[in-house]
Amino acid sequence: MPPESLRCKECKETYPLEARYVCERCFGPLEVLYSPRPQTDPAELRRRIQAGPHSLWRYADFLPVANPRGDTAGGLDPLLRADRLAEQLGLREVWIKNDAANPTHSFKDRVVSWHSRERGNSGSRRSRARPRATWPTRSLPMRPPRVSSPTCSSRPTWRSRRSGHRRVRHQPDGRARNYDDVNRLCTEISADYDWAFVNINMRPYYSEGSKTLAFETVEQLGWAIPDRVVCPIASGSLFTKIARGFEEWLEVGLIEGSLPTFNGAQATGCSPVATAFQEGNDFCRPVKPDTIAKSLAIGNPADGPYALDLARRTGGTVDAVSDDEIRDGIQLLARSTGIFTETAGGVTVAVLRKLAERGDIDPSERVVAYITGEGLKTLDCARGTFETWEIEPTLASFEQASDRVGVAA
């Protein structure tokens, strides 16, 4: 359905479809409002989706923009049944949605894919969603710098560069330590230069992409809804948009049942939402992040209150785990499924384990855990957690090593 306007999540004030993310009246966040959907037979809707492209653009009917030219978007990556992991946790049915299989090995492909392929395309729906469709666009990734030991670094994602694009990082000796600093700067630039940033003033459109994780989960489970979702929380956007995806499909009758129980996962070193959950608050007190889970290090989460509300109204929780538990979570997932995740995935698996150990999960439940990024990006965190033996390429050297390390020859 075509998007109709932007609407404030708090006071319901509406705005035209432009580069704007905060309500002028109450400073609440804005979201995309769609035109009323004509009554459609769910079976027909399902057929249309199944006949669509093998990417997240098969869900274009539920997104603010149509499929842009050049379909290299992410999505439709594996939902794997993780029986060995379930067994180790004493659960019946655990599924891993592996977004590390996206083109840039992150769920971020879902939210940024349409922005980066702007040029040469100004279709009518596109321009409705973006009145300034003729703006030149640039890929200008801004990220916090690598932080020295014992924390983990984000490696440069060279692939996101395209011809003529520039990368700007903060000085390692500067004050930027996390995404909060970066977001603050981008907000200033967007105000002073009338620039659009995907994650700032284009955020209402951007964040809609995360709904596709819910759509794919449903489709890959054979048009069924899971009983429980375990998902990391940084800003809270992904967490709440997955729920929004399920809700939209429940509304149009594509699935039956009710919203899953939502469990949010944070690192103890940056857990404003988990802390608020535990203290019974409905707002989040900003924190200064200090954790190896850099990709979740948002100390002032924009969608924190909505994440809290979602966890509470679905009977879920928001839990936090230590850096050691995160490393164990990375290893548990790798050993049981072969999937190597970055630190955010370690947070998710560690919280899943905590829920299982605490007895929060009924053994009959079907649980889906969202793995949002790739372990090769935070290799430093894996160093020292496995053993390597180096030998000469001779039988004698092999036999010597076999004796030493206990490989039965």
Add this chain to the structure above:
Amino acid sequence: MPPESLRCKECKETYPLEARYVCERCFGPLEVLYSPRPQTDPAELRRRIQAGPHSLWRYADFLPVANPRGDTAGGLDPLLRADRLAEQLGLREVWIKNDAANPTHSFKDRVVSWHSRERGNSGSRRSRARPRATWPTRSLPMRPPRVSSPTCSSRPTWRSRRSGHRRVRHQPDGRARNYDDVNRLCTEISADYDWAFVNINMRPYYSEGSKTLAFETVEQLGWAIPDRVVCPIASGSLFTKIARGFEEWLEVGLIEGSLPTFNGAQATGCSPVATAFQEGNDFCRPVKPDTIAKSLAIGNPADGPYALDLARRTGGTVDAVSDDEIRDGIQLLARSTGIFTETAGGVTVAVLRKLAERGDIDPSERVVAYITGEGLKTLDCARGTFETWEIEPTLASFEQASDRVGVAA
């Protein structure tokens, strides 16, 4: 169809289904022979495949083993239409099959997946294919060590470890410089200890997994066969098995047409097959590899003669490209598609470019290029090929950098 026996590709002598890969009579390589397939309606066969799991196990009918327990196998990763890449090369239709999206970000998941999930499963077809199905199995990755600058290193693939598994590498100061050394040692161990190695004496079964790249290509093109294939050659196994996949589906009527033109891609620093092709030989003279494309550095390719034959009988070629061309190929793919590949993918794209520039490709052709691995594994090769600006998280610092680097503010 159940596998029936092993058969020598040269003298056609047959052997029972055991851990064996060389003909005792003529030293030719063995391949899996299947029972004659009962006449099946192609439409029915197609429906059965489409109703199968979302992984390579949907093609189990064409593989020597059935779907093992715990379906975390790879396969069904994206086939992306690369319009920007095609445009830059003056071609009409180029598709990228992106095997970097597999669980361990390599096409290797296709060939090893069933071996690593042996334990606790000894189904009848499994045990037919592997008479010693009760053998304990271990994941024992053997690889050449990292080689110092200016070459590229293989990073440890920690994810392939499972509980209790051991990794053995060669000494950096030892003599192992490439996969030839590793393969030689594994051959010795398999003989002396009666061990089975997936890539040595289990090779006839192992290599069958590569056929799934052809099957997926056909399915993802809407049950059509491409006009041309560009694919890297290391041992020549992947290259020839993709052709075998197309042939099997042509035989059973799942597709119509004829075998695509096959173009093989090698690095100049290890190009025994390209050299033989150019010199008109039907055998390959072994070479000592010296290239940044470590994953293709097999100086004595087991399937070299079959790769030569395939290229010649389909009107194709085997070309070689320099290390600089490989780096350019990596960058060309990243800039035009967003896919960041390791050096082998750079070889493939560089050869695709060479073919296009040489006028070998008719503009009307539908070309599929196979990207076999992930760029994060050979990051060293990308260093120095892009620019980064580090700034403080302030507007002043941003403006200063903007002036300097030409980001129009």
